[in-house]
Amino acid sequence: MKLHFNTLLVFCLLFWGVFGKVFRGCSKADDLAHAGSMVKTVEHTPYQLSTKSLGRYINAEASVLRNPAALRRHLDITETVDRRVLEDLAINNSKVKAELKSIDEKFLPSEKMKEYNDMIEKYGKNINFERYKSLFETLDFASTVKDFYELDGNMNNTPFKELTQNIINNQNGFTVNIPDHFYKVTSLTHPLINDLWINDKAAIMIYSFKDNYQKSLEEWKQAKAEDHKSLNIFAEQENLITFSVSDRKDKLFGCVKVLKKGKKVLFIEMAFKNQVEFLNQYKTLMAKI
Numbered sequence: 001m002k003l004h005f006n007t008l009l010v011f012c013l014l015f016w017g018v019f020g021k022v023f024r025g026c027s028k029a030d031d032l033a034h035a036g037s038m039v040k041t042v043e044h045t046p047y048q049l050s051t052k053s054l055g056r057y058i059n060a061e062a063s064v065l066r067n068p069a070a071l072r073r074h075l076d077i078t079e080t081v082d083r084r085v086l087e088d089l090a091i092n093n094s095k096v097k098a099e100l101k102s103i104d105e106k107f108l109p110s111e112k113m114k115e116y117n118d119m120i121e122k123y124g125k126n127i128n129f130e131r132y133k134s135l136f137e138t139l140d141f142a143s144t145v146k147d148f149y150e151l152d153g154n155m156n157n158t159p160f161k162e163l164t165q166n167i168i169n170n171q172n173g174f175t176v177n178i179p180d181h182f183y184k185v186t187s188l189t190h191p192l193i194n195d196l197w198i199n200d201k202a203a204i205m206i207y208s209f210k211d212n213y214q215k216s217l218e219e220w221k222q223a224k225a226e227d228h229k230s231l232n233i234f235a236e237q238e239n240l241i242t243f244s245v246s247d248r249k250d251k252l253f254g255c256v257k258v259l260k261k262g263k264k265v266l267f268i269e270m271a272f273k274n275q276v277e278f279l280n281q282y283k284t285l286m287a288k289i
């Protein structure tokens with residue numbers, strides 16, 4: 001009996017591998033059904049997914065639905081934003097506050113996603129989900145930056161509540177103006193990066209290099225080339241470098257503004273979620289720093 005089951009399993013896997021491409025033309029509703037089943041089985045999601053939960057803040061693209069890792073990230077961010085939505089509701093709603101407290105006391109972390117979803121469904125008429133789209137996209141991009149730059153720490157330990165306004169940063173004798181409408185991320189660290197700010201379109205990083213421009217430049221290039229990443233420099237001047245860097249999953253576009261004072265240097269990098277944001281923003285944002 002066991003032999004027959006294994007034979008059937010192998011046949012099913014071969015069938016899916018050969019004919020999988022045929023199903024790429026199926027509708028988004030079919031994608032959602034397959035995704036829900038896949039995540040529930042592979043990732044042990046405690047409840048069946050729905051169109052509402054997947055597209056509550058932004059629509060889940062087909063590429064996300066078919067990629068278990070990307071779908072897991074989408075769900076994790078949805079859960080984080082759901083929690084923020086409910087916390088905001090709880091400020092003026094004692095019932096919501098009491099229900100959140102009950103969830104915290106009675107349910108395991110793996111069980112909370114379903115409870116948050118049930119509360120969102122219950123109180124949905126009082127929620128403007130569009131207000132949280134930018135936060136979702138910020139957390140999504142922050143997750144990409146965390147993986148891409150191999151940052152240590154737990155992103156959820158940063159509250160993502162206060163946007164920068166008139167922030168002046170002083171490092172190594174340089175004064176840096178941080179553009180408005182970024183979140184300062186304190187929970188993620190890297191040996192070469194002192195400070196990180198991020199929003200839904202870009203990230204700003206101040207490196208720890210202090211002197212010797214050529215040595216610092218080589219260290220920066222070496223960091224970009226680690227773990228099979230591919231660095232493509234578009235233009236390299238002593239005060240500005242434009243580049244793209246890619247790995248097997250993602251590709252980011254960015255620039256580095258280099259400040260100099262004698263032997264002292266400061267490397268300020270900006271990374272953008274895609275080429276369009278890079279072309280639209282990098283000159284304007286670099287001019288503000």
